[in-house]
Amino acid sequence: MKKHNFSAGPCILPQEVMKKASEAVIELNEIGLSLIEISHRSKDFVDIMEQARSLALELLGLEGKGYKALYLQGGASLEFLMVAYNLLETKAGYVNTGTWSDKAIKEARLVGEVLEIASSKDKNFNYIPRGYMVPNDLDYLHLTSNNTIFGTQIKEFPKTNVPLVCDMSSDIFSRQMDFSQFDLIYAGAQKNMGPAGTTLVVVKEEILGQVSRKVPSMLNYQVHINKDSMFNTPAVFPVYVCMLTLQWLKDMGGIPAIEEINEKKAKLLYSEIDLNPLFNGFAKTEDRSNMNATFTLEDETLKDTFDAMWKESGINGLNGHRSVGGYRASMYNALPLESVGVLVDIMSDLERKA
């Protein structure tokens, strides 16, 4: 039986996508060959790559606006470095909202000067900093739209003339926004798009080519753009699954449609967390993430009972990250509302029993 998969990443993908993907591993498009045994230069794969790239731009509303979509390797973690390599000339600003931004800062500091212009470290990253000043002379400002580990999410992005770079690994394609406010967006595939192994980068081409350093080919966005995201052999299987997921999303009505479902899921879970005296939300209410809900038990002695209850109900992946403790329910695009219903029922069952 399929479990209710609340895993933080890698995580749930649409069932029909996984079915199609597994079929393509045996045989792609009735060509008598597997997706993973054909040349990436073959028409069948080139079409897949082109579709994956154009679907990303289409769903984000960025077609014809000077953006290019790339499917690279090395995870979001390599983007921490690549962003700085390609964009950092004198100094960059970073907002530190948790583990992932912290790591992005560390990598960028290998390349140049980095100002941490705001941080929520003082409260173990349970909130999103507000009201900070963005200096006008930054090469770019780096943000993390959703903090996967702590369960916070930026709802309003700073208005600034400085180019905006955003790590959207854990909430890309989950909610509507004006994506054209960003000059570069990146996201590891393994949360809302596909299996681990590829990273979507969406970059406004005009911001490239302005640094004086020599950028190694594999780290150079322009090199990847010039080669249509095929400078080296792309991760063919992950790119194919991303393409299927984006097609699935488009067919259901795109980001507006999934956002509505995501809001329902989040509302259902957070209202249980707020109403049930046995549970406490970790993140500050106005900064709560619709993707990752973090919460703890009021009474730790109920842990074994609660853990046994959710495991018996077919729930997977609810344990919190070690830096927060407690629980984390990740509700990515492919998680059905019904799974959240199962979790909420168990939480209220626990209240009845306790």
Ligand SMILES: *Cc1c(COP(=O)(O)O)cnc(C)c1O
């Ligand atoms: C998961 C995650 C990462 C790390 O991605 P990798 O592909 O493992 O490098 C980075 N940033 C955020 C916000 C994440 O959720």
